[in-house]
Amino acid sequence: DGVHVEVSVVDEGRGIPSERLPHLFRKFSPGEDEDHGGDTGLGLAICKGIVEAHGGRIWAESEGPGLGARFVFTLPTVDDAPPELIRPAVRAQPDPDAGETILVVDDDPQTLRYVRRALAVAGYNPIVIAEPREVLLAMEEHRPGLVLLDLMLPGADGITVMRDILAIADVPVLFISAYGRDQVVAEAFEAGATDYIVKPFSQTELVARVRAALRRQDGSSKLQPLEPYVYGDLAIDYAARRVTLAGQPVELRAKEYQLLYELSVNAGQVVTHDQLLRRIWGAKRPNDLRTLRTHLRRLRSKLGESASNPTYFFAEPRVGYRMPRGAERAKEEEAVSDPVEGGLSNGSAS
Known part of the structure; x- marks a missing residue:
């Protein structure tokens, strides 16, 4: 990784506004910024080039106008061993x-x-x-x-x-x-x-x-949900890794189950194409959507639906896919939003 020597130069001058620090080492044209005071706009840019050409870094620090500044640069130390002998x-x-x-x-x-x-x-x-x-x-x-x-x-x-x-x-x-x-x-x-x-x-x-x-x-997406997902005839028991449709087991391949898992644990939200590819295929994910769509088509077939007549998951064009919220969660949300179910009434108390 190498050892670096750090050199700093400190002054007590007019200081540097914080918003200018990230741009301090860029070249600028005369008249571009009145604060440069007639500088050529090359000095610090040249310093940056020299330091980085030697494998170092340069930066500036300041607490603000009137509080001075600190310029720091680092340079790598020279290794006595020839390059070909460095481990x-x-x-x-x-x-x-x-x-x-x-x-x-x-x-x-x-x-x-x-x-x-x-x-x-x-x-x-x-x-x-x-x-x-x-x-x-x-x-x-x-x-x-x-x-x-x-x-x-x-x-x-x-x-x-x-x-x-x-x-x-x-x-x-x-x-x-x-x-x-x-x-x-x-x-x-x-x-x-x-x-x-x-x-x-x-x-x-x-x-x-x-x-x-x-x-x-x-x-971020691997926390195991405690409750099964139930929607219509579809039930997903996460603990048992078991999927049933109208009480009958559905045999899914690993990638098909992973797709169903990601969509169902995020039910009610759109899961993007990019999120599905990353979470399921990881570093070996394909660079296009054909593989994803092929697996989703097979999954739809096993769930007895089609893209033209979806029941359990829906395509959001050019974005991703979404499953509806499970039955239990939908009931809870309905109870909160329904004034009668929630214990409130618009009428007068009798």
Whole structure:
């Protein structure tokens, strides 16, 4: 993972507004911002390029206007052993999420190489891109199980990019950034980030955070419901893993039962195509919907229904599928909403 030396320079000058910190090392044109005071707009950008070219990181910290600033950069130490004699990283123990596709978005080539190698060694399938405008296309093409996203991207705000991602996919998003200030971190979490990794970070920390995020995502839908699902003639006994239709057992294959399970435990809500693919096929999920639709067609047939005349689950075009709430839950909700059933009356008491 390497050892880094950290160097900091502190001043007691005019300070830096918090909203400018994420953009401080970008190039700017004269006149673009009056606060630059006639600077050429290249100094800090050049510093960033030099430091990152040597495998380091650079960032700035400030409590605000009039409170000074602290500029920090790190550089890796030199290893006495020649590169060919350095012991390669040891592959970790097999992980249930091994093979999962991870999308990495960062405009720094050094970071992309570093993260790609760490993920590949850990058994993941990293897809790296530098352009934020390619993110949504990559999401559609590769269907990643997790996204590592740089907070500061050229011509784009990382939080805005994350919102675009979460609008089309149910995936954990981890920010990677040199800015670890509380305000920035809080804004990222409030916008929907799963985690936040501050540069520089070790490969061990990166992989550990990725694994933790994937496990939380996988476990979110695996709490075993206590009560069976009953709707019409269909009954699902989760504890016994048994499905019956009008009292007769229905023989389902593993994937068919998993589909029925995911839809029924989320009854009354739409489960998206992406959620079904991720929860059932995991890292080996297909890149299109044909496999999902084939299994659903077989499941419908075994439940005695068809897509044109559904009874137990319904398609939401271009989104996913939905099952109606079970009988017991529907009765409870009806009792709450019905003024007579709930013990209230519109008439006068006699």
